[in-house]
Amino acid sequence: MSNKQIIGFDADDTLWENEVFFHKAQMKFIELHPHIKDPEEVIFQIEKKNIKFYGYGIKGFILSLLEASVRFSNNKTDFQNIDKIIKIGKDMLAQTIQLLPEVEETLRHLSEHYMLIMITKGDLLDQQRKVEKSGLLKYFSSTEIVSEKDEQTYLEILEKNNISPKDFLMVGNSLKSDVLPVRNIGGTGIYIPHKLTWKHEEVDRTFDLERVVELKTISALKVWLKNQI
C-alpha cells in the first residue's frame, strides 16, 4: 500500500456521536406521546416517506416528529408538545461535538501518510457547523457535504479530486452509504460498526465481501493499513 491511497471518512457515528442524539430525541418524543402505539415504527414510516422531501438531517427529522405528533394523536396531543418538539430540534442543532474514542490520534497519524477526505451527508449548515466545531478540519484535505451517498456521488468526488477508485478507501459505520457503494465502484469499503445505526441505513448482510473490510475500532485502521503494504 502506497501513499497514493486516499482515505475517505464518514463523520456522523464514525468520527463523532450522532445517532445517539436522534435516539434521545425520539425517547423524549415517546415520553411526550404515551398514547401513540408503536411510536418507533410510526416515526420510522413517516421519516421514510418524507426523505424525498426533506433529505437527511435534524430539520427533516423534527418536521417528521411534528407530523407524527399531530397525525397520530387523535387530538390527544397538546400544543405544548409542538413547542417542546421544536425545542428538542434546536437543542440537537446546538449540541456539542463528542468525538468517538481514538479518533483524533488516528486521524493525526494517518494524515501524515495519506490524503484524507471527509464525506458526510445531511443538512449543509448543520454539517458545516459540526465539522468546524470538531477541531478535526486540519487533518483533512477537503470536506464534502452531500445529500446522498451513492455510487454516483462517490464517482463525482473521485473525479473532481482526480482519484482512481482502486486507490480509494472509504471508512464508515454505514454499509449502505459508506461501504457498499464504494465497493461497487471499485474502491475498498472499511466498515467500522457503531452500536447505534439508524434503521434506514441497515442493509441485508448477504452481500459479496470482496473489498469490504470490517474493523472493530478506528484505531485498528493503522494496523490494518500497515499489514497491506
Add this chain to the structure above:
Amino acid sequence: MSNKQIIGFDADDTLWENEVFFHKAQMKFIELHPHIKDPEEVIFQIEKKNIKFYGYGIKGFILSLLEASVRFSNNKTDFQNIDKIIKIGKDMLAQTIQLLPEVEETLRHLSEHYMLIMITKGDLLDQQRKVEKSGLLKYFSSTEIVSEKDEQTYLEILEKNNISPKDFLMVGNSLKSDVLPVRNIGGTGIYIPHKLTWKHEEVDRTFDLERVVELKTISALKVWLKNQI
C-alpha cells in the same frame, strides 16, 4: 473585457422564481391565523432569531411558521393548522421551477463566451433538486451550494477555481448576498432587482457604488458586457 472573465450567478429570484412561493406560503399562514396581530413582523422576527439554528431554506422557514403558530396563538390555533403548515412546506419542496424571462437564452449566449458558475444558498437537497429540474445545468461549469454568501465564501470559491477576484462578476438580486461581498473582495457585483426580495436580504442603500452595476433585466447583461470590451 476578455473571456478570462468568470460570471457567477445567484439562482433563486435571479434565474427562477423563489421568493414568491415563500410569500404565498406566508399569505396562507396569515389566512389560517387571523388572530395573530402583525403576522409578517412576528414571522420575520422568529425567522431572524432562528437563522443561526436552521440556516436558509424551506425547512427552516416551515419550522419558524410552526413556532409562530404555536407561540403566538394563545391556544387559539388548532392542530389542523399544524398539519396544514407541514403540507404547505411539502408543496413548496415539490414546486416546479419557473424560470424568469429571458434567462435561458441569456445563459445559452453567455456560456459560449464565458465560464459560468452557479452560486446559491439554502437547503442542500432542495437546491440540488431545483438546479437539476431547471434544465440550466448544461450552461454552468460548476454549481456551488453554500450555507452563507459572504466575503469568505466567495474567496474560497474563487481560490478553489483558481479565479482572480478582478476577473469575477457576480450577478444576483440580493445586494447583501450577491453584490456587496463580491465588490468588497475586489470583484464586480451586478445587481438585477427582483420585485420580491426577502426582508432579511435588504441592506441600507447608502453604499459606495464602485464596481456595482444595476441592470433592469438579465438580458441586459449581454449588452452591458459588450460595452465593456
